[in-house]
Amino acid sequence: MMNLSSLIETDIEEYLKAHEQKSLLRFITCGSVDDGKSTLIGRLLFESKMLFEDQLAAMEADSKKWGTQGEDIDFALLVDGLAAEREQGITIDVAYRFFSTDKRKFIVADTPGHEQYTRNMVTGASTADAAILMVDARKGILTQTRRHSYLMSLLGINHIVVAINKMDLVEYSQARFDEIIAEYAAFAEQLGLKNVTYIPLSAFKGDNIVEASPRMPWYSAPQYQATTLMDFLETVEIDDIRMQKAPFRLPVQWVNRPNLDFRGFSGTITSGIIQPGDRIRVQPSGKESEVARIVSYDGDLEQAIAGQSITLTLKDEIDISRGDVISIAEAPAETADQFESTLVWMHEDALLPGRPYLLKIGTQTVTASITDIKYQVNVNTLEHTAAKQLELNGIAVCNISLDRAIAFDDYQSNKDTGGFIVIDRLSNTTVAAGMLHFALRRSQNIHYQHVDVNKDARAKAKAQTPSVLWFTGLSGAGKSTIANIVEKKLHALGNHTYLLDGDNVRHGLNKDLGFTDADRVENIRRIGEVSKLMVDAGLIVLTAFISPFTAERRMAREQLAEGEFIEIFVDTPLAIAEERDVKGLYKKARAGELKNFTGIDSAYERPEAPEIHLDAARLSVEEAADLVVSELRKRGVIHG
Known part of the structure; x- marks a missing residue:
């Protein structure tokens, strides 16, 4: 006969086995600030018996200290863990909670409502099968309601509940419920959202959460496809089943x-x-x-x-x-190195087209650059607007180019092989999330043409080692002057050279570019490409550009073989460069007549480990040029 402890162990094993076999639904709550997202999750945990006595006791105590619901328990405090959230009554971070019922297991992400935390909402939504979009019955459809709806359509969330909350504060009005449905349905149609369920509820009072509310008998009418929130969560299709x-x-x-x-x-x-x-x-x-x-x-x-x-x-x-x-084999993924995609920018520093970033898709990380922002989307009106750069929380359709071909699916077909993140190469910070649409035709139609006369043959004919001498420093540092003297010395030694000067190329190749950060990035990208072609021709290329950003100098370096890029930092203090002011640019910048001027209202990022460091405050231009030539001899770039 089985003893009590054996019976208990058997029951526990059977319970755990049954628990393991339950399906798992991942969903998010989203919407505008103070629509009741955290309160709803707290209520779901409470109703599903997932709270311990000490948690209830702590929540009751916190309700007296922080709560806003009088003598009642403030369920939002169970989820809003940050002190700043409790003090303000809002959600800032993404809070994940687990609970289960007899039918299913759940992981819910409570995402923030403030516009500045849109990136947090994207993080929470990226793995969700369904979404509960909270709407305050008093306020109706707000800007963040539309923003979050647009993001859900982008992220491919196929099942959405529009939970019209705080019905107790509008006297459970059917007319108000119908009014909100009509307004949202028109917007959802524009977005192409099809599987939308509308539920009137009160997270605070518990109406239509687990059981049908007697306060809203009208909701049982056939046109509403009436259901409680828990019924929806326990029966909605899970993406894992679709992906099989x-x-x-x-x-x-x-x-x-x-x-x-x-x-x-x-x-x-x-x-x-x-x-x-x-x-x-x-x-x-x-x-x-x-x-x-x-x-x-x-x-x-x-x-x-x-x-x-x-x-x-x-x-x-x-x-x-x-x-x-x-x-x-019968249905493979596509492969390409250029795509159209949608980007959600998630960093305070703007996206600059042409700047190299890292792109992580699945288990692969590649170098990528945004070659073109086709248009930015106004999430309130869905209007397409022109944009040269993308600011925090901006959403845009962009073309992306990679340094190699990858396997992919379009995002709507497969989130894992069609979704990606963009990473800053210097700080290793995630700066964007993206969804691939399709490969650009040019990626399939353009191929490298083999040539018989290559770089080695051209360099051998010139008896030199082709290289890029990249002079960088502030305006007025002496870059062009020193580079000009170095080229004359190399020419006298019989070397084949070409000097690309910052001012000269803006009269032709780059005459369409200004001096914004985005234009500066594109300026250097083009010079990097031209320098690469000249090195392939066997030349020693000298470039004299401020090139203020580390990322772009690194981009130019990485286009060349090891040892072909020689960074020369003309280190001149700002005070000395400004004192020279041969072109009068510093004077204009100080007077506010010249915007985005490096060293004044635009940053210069000093090279961390240049191959040649010229102390221009101590050396004359002739001494600096001689030092460069001497260093080139040591490196085997020139002979004689």
Whole structure:
């Protein structure tokens, strides 16, 4: 006969097993400030019996100290964990909470309502299957309601509940409910949102949260497709189920090689189903093979589905690396290096087209630049407006160019292989989130043409090592003067050179550019490309540009082979450069007549480790030029 402890252990095991088999729904709450998002989540946790007695006691105490609901419990305090949030009664950070019912497990993200925290909302929504969009019945549809709706349409959230909250404060008015539905439905149609459910509720009073509210008997009418919020959450379709029907994709996270007898490719399946014997294609290489085994922690599997972490072994030896994507051969992903995409900018420093960033998609990280902002979107009117740069929380459709081809799907088909983040190369900060639309036709139609006379042949004919001598420093530092003297000395030694001067190229190649940060980035991008072509021609190229930003100087460096880029910092203190002021530019800048002038109202980022550092306050221009030539001899760039 089983004793009590054995019975308890059996019950616990059965409970845990049943719990493991429940489906998991990830959803967000969003909307404008003080629409009741945190209160709703607190109510859901309370109603689902997910609170311990000490949590209830603490919440009651906090309600007396921070709450705004009189003597009642303020459920929002359960979620708003930051002191600043409690003091202001708003959500700033994204708060994640777990709860479960008999039918399903849930992870809910409470996202902030303030416009300046839109990036936090994007973070919370990026993995959501559904969304609860809170609307205050008194205020109706607000700017943030529209903004968050637009973001949900971008992020591909397929199931949305418009929870019209605080119905108790409008006397549970059916007319007010219908008015809000009519206004939102018109906007949702513009966005293409189809699966929208409207529920009138009071998170504070508990109306229509778990049980149908007797205070709104009119909501049972057929036209409303009446449901409680919990009913919706327990029955809505989960994206994991939809993704099992999509073509197989496995972004390779690492090559598993524990010994010489085993070589597998590990990762998490983002979509589809795979079985031993299935024909696969590795991308972007395009090589094909057949699945030999599906290896998991629990042993070999006969089948694996979306969401599982596995290791595949193949029947053929194929070169596969982290970042590659294994696709089902009959329906492979696309490959390209240029795309149209939508970007949500998430950083205080503006996006500058042409600047190099890192782009992380799946398990691969590549170098990318935004080549063109096609238009920015006004989320209130959905109007398309022109933009040269993108500020914090800006949303725009852009063209993106990568340094290599990648495998991808459009975002609406597969979030994991179509969604990406943009990372600042210097600070390693995530600055944007993006969704790929399609490959640009030019990426498929433009290919490198092989030429028989290459850089080595051209350099050999000139008996020199082609290089870029990149002079950088403040306006008036002496860059052009020193570069001019260096070129004369190299020419006298028989070297083949060309000098690109900042002022000269603005009379032709860059005459369309101004002096904004965005234009400065494009100015240097073009010079970097021209310098690369001249190095390919076997020349020693001298460039004299302020080039104030580290990112662009690094971009120019990385276009060339190791040792071909020589950064020369003409280090002249601002006071001395301004005292010279040969062109009168500092005087104009100080008078406010010349905007975005480096050193005055635009930053100059000093080189951290230049190959040649010229102390221009101590050296004459002739001495500085001699020092450069001497250094070039040491590096083997010139001879004689």
